Amino acid sequence: MPKTKEQLSKTIPEGTTWEVELKQVGFVRRLFMARRWYGADWWFVAISAVGVLAFIIVAIFPGLFAPFSPDALVGPSFLAPGAQVDLPVLVVPVKSSINKLADLAVPPGAARPTVAVVEGHPTAGALNEQAQKIDEVIKDQPKGLRLRPIIDRYPTLAGTLQAVINGTDMLAVVQMTEYSAVKAQFPTLREAATITGVTSTAGGFILGTNDIGQDVLSRLLWGTRIALIIGFSSSIVSLVIGVPLGLMAGFVGGTFDRLLSLLMDSLYAFPGLILAIAITAVLGPSILNIIIAISVLYIPTYYRIVRGQTLSVKEEVYIEAAKSIGARSLEILQRYIFPNVIPSVAIIFSVNVADAILTGAGLSFLGLGLPPTLADWGIDVARGQRFIQTAWWMITFPGLAIMLIVLAFTLMGEGLTEIFNPKLRDR
């Protein structure tokens, strides 16, 4: 029943002034005014809410933030964060149509392309490596092209560049920095892509690359999606199953309650990760099975809390009053018990998501559940184990990500407890 402001100010029943004022302002203002009396916890909730929101946005639109696709091999392996990428670059005549290494592929039997490199330089090795990689990929394709360049070695950089101008070689593969120094002297030549096919990565990779050359940052951002999918899905499933069961057990009581509680307590007694491992082992690896495994893990938590709350709410006088007006049991559950039990559920949900994400990461860390090609923090952490001394960034950043997201959700849940729990509030 909407009330106009005039109606409110004329007829407001007595109450302390701040309560009266609060009734007249909108929701957003109320949120800010809440700062005053919730104290530090308001800040916890605000900051963690911002954090959670950020994670959610990244999870929904990882493409907006991630510079690369998570499985793209974008750089050399083990590149430290921020290190300059000194990739060998292709140098071609200005009018050439060749832009990347793959453009050199020709049908089998045709003349092999010639490429000039500086003698004794590691670029030769890189060129070979890259050519082989590309060859592997394209040879199975229907067109049947092959990439097997003939490598001509020259004693100096100028020599290689001259060879391209002469036409002896189709292109030269030289170190970027060296080329930049003498670029001006060869106006008929231009840079094409780097050896890996990407045009330029001037800034380097912010968080470095992993063992096969994938960008750590991109994998991190894309990994948010999996983490949150697992976290939210399993929490929602647990909630949808655990809450009604808890309500019914608490309300009905008797043997039903006892049996169910027995079942739930047994489930609860299992160490979480072990149970999840067992279930995934039985069901097989896939995201769906991970979600199922983790959901099963947390159903007892919701069940216990909701059942406890239901039991205590059941004893309240207003439930007796509801019975006395002739309400049916279902009505009492829906309109009297459920709304009074819900706030605690909201708080558990938040912390539960954090826990689920952690368990999910643990499972994929152990190699269970997720196909290894997916970008997932747990998998990344597992991969980075071996290289902790040489490429610390491979394990650190995914680890930090897990920590931060769990922290954000947990803080929010804890902060919400203080705000939503009226008993604590009235002190």
Next chain:
Amino acid sequence: MSDDILYSIRNLTVEYKTRGGAVRAVDNVSLDIRRGEILGLVGESGCGKSTLGKALMRLHDGPASIPAGELWFDGRNLMDLPLREMTDIRGAEIGMVFQDPMTSLNPVQRILDHLTETIHTHEPETSDKAARARAEELAERLGIRRERLKEYPHQMSGGMRQRVMISLALALRAKLVIADEPTTSLDVIVEAKFLDLLKELQKEFGLTILLITHNIGVVAEAADRVAVMYAAKMAEVGTAQDVFIDPKHPYTQGLLKSVPNIKLDSADLYKMGGQPPSLLHPPSGCRFHPRCPFVMDVCRDKEPAFEPVAGDHLASCWLYQTQVANQVVGDQEVQNG
């Protein structure tokens, strides 16, 4: 301070910090408690009487503070003492009896241990035997049989527990006992016996008792003098006879008329209009003015002083402070005329 006044409260103010701002639960209250008397402190919920009772022992929790006032107990101003010396006074010189004895007693300690521990804490040189003897003697005097001393609080009834509370206060020969709603949770017959007990203890031990309650009847049954509080201020103080038979403050008058008297033939109960005011934004001038049937202009503007109306009978009401009231009325006439 004259010898017959045990506790002189002067201009006491107790403030609470709440979400809406600072609230004065007790606002500039002065009261004298005479030696050997039972003083009934009466008022509705929220008037500040319980806060006042706790403040007398400087027993208040976090958000509360005492920004102003003097508490002259037996010749010393308790506000001058450091808090840790207050613990020596509490229990030993001033005892307190709370409303719900169940939560004031330690559920895992026997009654006897409650008593002996209290004695030992304040008088450590007492031997175990002597302490026990004292405890038993005291319990007997208060109607608690010796055998029951070995019981735990949950095994005793409400009335018994209240007696235990009093015995704890008496164990150290306290001079003043503050009883905060001691009978509210008790049945009426037990309540009557408890009040009898208080009166006996007053006679026998010369005990001074501050009886805080919202029940006017209890005050009439037990108190020698009565103090009425309204909205954190003192409205009226006088002997029980004076206050009940010739109440001066309109609030007291209304209160007395609104309480059913079982000895009278059913008359109409008086209905006081309005509500107790918010302490966050109290009314201007006299706090009772929005509900007062005798309200005058001066009542809205200026707060009346708490002054004697007739001898020892004090009240804070403009009806009796005629000089100032007339002055203001005169001023108004001059303005209007």
Next chain:
Amino acid sequence: MAEQKSRDEISKSIRVATEGEDLVRVEELRKHFPVQAGFLASLLNRGNIPTVKAVDGVSFTIHRGEVFGLAGESGSGKSTIGRLVLRLYEPTSGHVIFDGIDLQSLSADEMRLIRSRMQIIFQDPLASLNPRMSLGQAIEHPAQIHMPELSLKDRRNRVMEIFHAVGMNPPEAFYDLFPHQISGGQRQRVVLARAMITHPELIIADEPIAMADVSVRALLLDLMMDLKKEFDLTYLFITHDLATAKYVCDRIAILYLGKLCEVGPLNEVYEHTCHPYTHALLEAVPVPDPRRRRTEPMPAGEIPNAINPPSGCHFHPRCPLAKEICSVEEPLLREIRPGHQVACHYAEELLK
């Protein structure tokens, strides 16, 4: 073999008892609560589970249109009787006959229907209101259950009318508020409104003003009496305060440890008291007049345990008039003066 009663029979279209006749008849009502014993103890005591005899053979009637008081201290069973009359508890034995209908004979559905005719208001209004339901919704709920034929608009109007009837004006301002946003006195009015919306015939008031401020109590009592006149109500007024009972009750029953001591018109019982316990209760009530302090001593001892009550007359260990027969034979309720019943072997002595 109870015949299926028609909805109309049970709901308020048909009233049997007229003004002054018996609206409620309670016959030999008993409620024994089993004591929570440990698993082992209950194994060992298979047949003999100790029980709390909260209500132990109580019979009385309530006439339509009166305010019937049920008074007693803790352990007297008065609150339990209130709930038994409403069949919120199942009696261990005995009957409650409401307007000629034996409640025990009703099925669960029929019982639900008859609830529109009898309501209860509790002692603590804050506890009896659902904190997550607005005041309007709380009051509307009984109407939703019992008056499905009303349209939404008509139902809302009825809620507004009831708000007005209990003195909460303007009604629109209160509909969307929640219990914690209003004062204690207002909450009790809302509880009254909720009880009133189906226009019941009987209202059981369990210590309705005990938690209200002193200055608000008289207002609430007056409201209850006004509503009684306006809506033709009958009250079962449960209280421990005999002074308040004097103000509102027409007839009164005094309970001690699950049994009735004395029943009769209020002035009769108060002026011609026949039971020693009633007498003690009346004397114990604090009088707000220092000139009339109590001089009589109170009965010794305390209210005993309801699990093992004293033999014979429950009050005998504390009674100043007790003789040998009192510990042996339980006195039955008998009429001593017109309309005035008492359960005491020596009632006549007290009268003198």
